[in-house]
Amino acid sequence: MARWQPDAPGRLAAAALDLFEERGYESTSVIEIAERAGLTKSTFFRYFPDKREVLFGGGTVTGLLVEGIASAPPAAGPLDAVAHGLDALGRTFFTADRREFSGRRQAVLNAHTELREREALKRIDLAASMIEALERRGVPSLTARVAAKLGMLVWEIAYDQWVDTNNSEGFGPLARQALADVRAAGIVR
Numbered sequence: 001m002a003r004w005q006p007d008a009p010g011r012l013a014a015a016a017l018d019l020f021e022e023r024g025y026e027s028t029s030v031i032e033i034a035e036r037a038g039l040t041k042s043t044f045f046r047y048f049p050d051k052r053e054v055l056f057g058g059g060t061v062t063g064l065l066v067e068g069i070a071s072a073p074p075a076a077g078p079l080d081a082v083a084h085g086l087d088a089l090g091r092t093f094f095t096a097d098r099r100e101f102s103g104r105r106q107a108v109l110n111a112h113t114e115l116r117e118r119e120a121l122k123r124i125d126l127a128a129s130m131i132e133a134l135e136r137r138g139v140p141s142l143t144a145r146v147a148a149k150l151g152m153l154v155w156e157i158a159y160d161q162w163v164d165t166n167n168s169e170g171f172g173p174l175a176r177q178a179l180a181d182v183r184a185a186g187i188v189r
Helices: 008-023 030-037 041-047 051-055 057-070 078-092 096-110 113-136 141-163 171-187
Strands: none
Touching: 008 030, 008 041, 008 051, 008 096, 030 041, 030 051, 051 096, 051 113, 057 078, 057 113, 078 113, 078 141, 078 171, 096 113, 096 141, 113 141, 141 171
C-alpha cells in the first residue's frame, strides 16, 4: 500500500488484526504492523500509543454513544436515552460491513489476557461516559449509574450476538431486544 492512501488508523487496525491472527499478539511488533499497513512506525504512534490500542478504536464508540444519548428526545427516560445511543452505534459504527472485522477482533481479544483486560477497562470507561451523558440530561446520579450499568449489559449481549457469524440481525435491533429482555428480567419475581 502506498503511504498516501487514506484511513491510516483503519489500515493499521486491519494490519494488526491480520498479524495478531497469523503470528499472535505477543509475537507482533509495532514496526511489523506499520510495515504491513504500508506506513511508518511514527505514523503508527501518531494514532495509537501502543499496539494494544490499535484494536480499540481510539474513543470512536464512546463518542458516538455519548452523542446518541445526548440526542435522545427530551422526554426519553434514562434507559430509553441509552437505547437511543445504542441505536446510533448500530447505524454508524456496528454496521454490516464491520461485522466480520469485529468478529475476528473479538476472537483475538478472547485469546489474549492483556487484550481482554484492556477491553474490560474500555467498558468501564464507556459506562462512566454513559453516566456522565445521562447526568448532563438531568438524570440523578444513582439512576444514571444504574441505567449505564444496565446499558453496558445490553451492549455486551447485543455485541456478542452481533459478532456471531450465524446471526444476520443488525446491532440496533439486537440491542433493543436485549433491552426488552433486561427490562422483562427486572419484573420477574
